[in-house]
Amino acid sequence: MGGRLKISLLLAPAVLVIGTLFVGGLYAALVQSLGYFPAIGQTEMSLSAYREVFSSGNFIDSLILTIYIAVASTVISTTLAVLGALALRRSSGTVSAVVFQIPITIPHLVAAVGIALVVSQTGLGARLASAFGMVGEPSDFPALLYDKYSIGIILTYVWKEVPFVALVVLAGLRGVASELEEVAQTLGANAWQRFWHVIFPVIAPGVVAASLIVFAFTFGAFEVPYLLGQDYPTILPVTAYNEYRSIELSDRPAAMAINIIIAVITALFAAAYLRLSRGLGRG
Amino acid sequence: MGKKRHNIWLILAALVVAIPFIPLVLWAFAGEWRFPELLPTEFSLRGWEQIISGGNRVPEAVLNSLIIGVAATAASVAVGLPAGMAIGGYEFRFKGAVIFLILLPILVPPLASTMGIHLTFIRLGLSDTVFGVFLVHLIPTVPYTAIILTSVFADMTGEMEEAARSLGASPWQAFRHVTLPQAVPGIAVAALFAFLVSWSQYILTVLIGGGSVITLPMLLFSAASGSDPVITSVLAILFALPALVVLVVALRFLRGGGDESGMIGLGKPS
Numbered sequence: 001m002g003g004r005l006k007i008s009l010l011l012a013p014a015v016l017v018i019g020t021l022f023v024g025g026l027y028a029a030l031v032q033s034l035g036y037f038p039a040i041g042q043t044e045m046s047l048s049a050y051r052e053v054f055s056s057g058n059f060i061d062s063l064i065l066t067i068y069i070a071v072a073s074t075v076i077s078t079t080l081a082v083l084g085a086l087a088l089r090r091s092s093g094t095v096s097a098v099v100f101q102i103p104i105t106i107p108h109l110v111a112a113v114g115i116a117l118v119v120s121q122t123g124l125g126a127r128l129a130s131a132f133g134m135v136g137e138p139s140d141f142p143a144l145l146y147d148k149y150s151i152g153i154i155l156t157y158v159w160k161e162v163p164f165v166a167l168v169v170l171a172g173l174r175g176v177a178s179e180l181e182e183v184a185q186t187l188g189a190n191a192w193q194r195f196w197h198v199i200f201p202v203i204a205p206g207v208v209a210a211s212l213i214v215f216a217f218t219f220g221a222f223e224v225p226y227l228l229g230q231d232y233p234t235i236l237p238v239t240a241y242n243e244y245r246s247i248e249l250s251d252r253p254a255a256m257a258i259n260i261i262i263a264v265i266t267a268l269f270a271a272a273y274l275r276l277s278r279g280l281g282r283g
Numbered sequence: 284m285g286k287k288r289h290n291i292w293l294i295l296a297a298l299v300v301a302i303p304f305i306p307l308v309l310w311a312f313a314g315e316w317r318f319p320e321l322l323p324t325e326f327s328l329r330g331w332e333q334i335i336s337g338g339n340r341v342p343e344a345v346l347n348s349l350i351i352g353v354a355a356t357a358a359s360v361a362v363g364l365p366a367g368m369a370i371g372g373y374e375f376r377f378k379g380a381v382i383f384l385i386l387l388p389i390l391v392p393p394l395a396s397t398m399g400i401h402l403t404f405i406r407l408g409l410s411d412t413v414f415g416v417f418l419v420h421l422i423p424t425v426p427y428t429a430i431i432l433t434s435v436f437a438d439m440t441g442e443m444e445e446a447a448r449s450l451g452a453s454p455w456q457a458f459r460h461v462t463l464p465q466a467v468p469g470i471a472v473a474a475l476f477a478f479l480v481s482w483s484q485y486i487l488t489v490l491i492g493g494g495s496v497i498t499l500p501m502l503l504f505s506a507a508s509g510s511d512p513v514i515t516s517v518l519a520i521l522f523a524l525p526a527l528v529v530l531v532v533a534l535r536f537l538r539g540g541g542d543e544s545g546m547i548g549l550g551k552p553s
């Protein structure tokens with residue numbers, strides 16, 4: 001039976017596309033990060049771009065900002081998602097599905113523009129604050145865009161990713177957790193005991209898997225920080241892009257080195273996610 | 284009473300979801316809206332007239348976005364469907380490695396590989412072309428499609444197909460008349476999301492399109508970096524429309540599935 005052949009043929013197109021464009025692209029980025037540019041007569045490979053990147057304050061500032069945004073967005077999104085799912089688990093499934101699915105489906109760019117029009121110094125938030133007499137001039141309202149703390153970026157990510165994590169949590173809650181919880185309740189467990197000993201262990205693997213995805217995504221995403229972020233430091237993908245666009249061809253290896261660093265870090269998160277979700281599948 | 288409390292939380296969640304849309308809709312129809320007015324003092328259709336009237340690149344951008352999106356969707360389904368069948372329907376060696384390979388472009392930002400491949404695209408004459416942009420859009424769309432279709436085929440038991448085979452259907456007939464029709468709703472959802480992923484791409488298009496291929500998010504981006512909230516909001520609403528259409532269609536398709544858990548596969552941030 002040609003089962004193996006059939007499976008290979010079925011997989012071939014996808015593997016070919018991803019292998020050529022994605023893996024091939026990463027390979028090209030790696031080679032270029034090592035300084036290999038035959039087009040400009042550079043054929044010697046070295047790690048000097050990495051040395052340069054790691055020793056530059058620019059990169060370190062950028063890395064710290066990227067980790068800060070990814071950690072803050074992930075922690076806030078996950079916490080709100082668990083609380084939201086617990087609050088909403090008994091309400092109508094269809095209605096909450098629609099409410100949750102809207103932020104997931106709307107492009108990040110639209111969310112970023114909408115959030116910007118809410119939190120900017122002449123935005124809806126500032127106007128409301130003014131209506132309550134809390135601010136007089138737009139400049140009295142705190143700067144939440146292009147700011148040091150990246151509030152606008154984090155708010156956009158939280159708005160986008162909370163529903164995603166919440167759906168994962170809700171699926172866990174609607175399944176085995178609710179039955180177990182009833183048993184625990186009959187046995188006299190209080191609300192906190194029921195959450196900590198019954199619900200949390202059931203939803204934890206899903207929550208961790210979903211937050212790994214959110215972290216990897218917010219670590220490597222480009223658009224929202226490019227639009228709402230400050231000029232310096234910028235997050236790693238934006239830094240890589242700026243280096244890449246520089247007229248100096250000699251900046252190219254540094255841009256590619258940053259790309260490879262981003263790829264390695266996010267790939268580690270992908271591997272962790274995969275391990276975890278396969279463990280889940282085995283039950 | 285308990286029910287009412289849960290509804291309050293739901294209304295609160297809906298309000299939070301609605302917040303970014305409020306200024307978008309108000310600005311899109313605002314004539315004059317000075318600080319600190321809470322609502323526009325004048326309404327107008329200036330923004331909409333401006334994008335419909337000639338002399339701007341909106342029609343071109345919408346057309347490019349549509350062409351690239353439809354092409355990327357068709358290619359992704361053609362490539363992702365067999366992959367989803369193989370991974371969802373069969374056990375084989377190196378399955379974990381194949382899943383990892385397909386999952387990687389979703390979690391590793393496609394920007395890195397696109398920058399890497401840019402030189403090759405320039406050499407092959409693919410940069411600054413719609414076809415080149417279509418090709419790099421496949422980096423995120425193929426994995427999404429394959430993953431969604433994997434879960435579609437994993438949920439099928441294959442019993443119907445076996446029954447058809449035992450009744451004398453050829454493998455192709457069994458696939459064509461039994462398996463495929465069962466998979467149609469899942470394929471439709473995968474296609475819709477592939478389209479959305481392509482439609483939402485900004486930086487891949489900028490890199491490979493090099494400014495010669497203008498798409499809607501590029502216009503939205505430059506408007507958002509400018510100082511006219513009216514045009515920005517009109518473009519943002521235009522850009523969000525397919526997402527809302529997809530949402531309505533996807534919910535209709537999935538209604539048979541019962542609760543929302545079936546939608547989790549779609550839930551990855553795009």
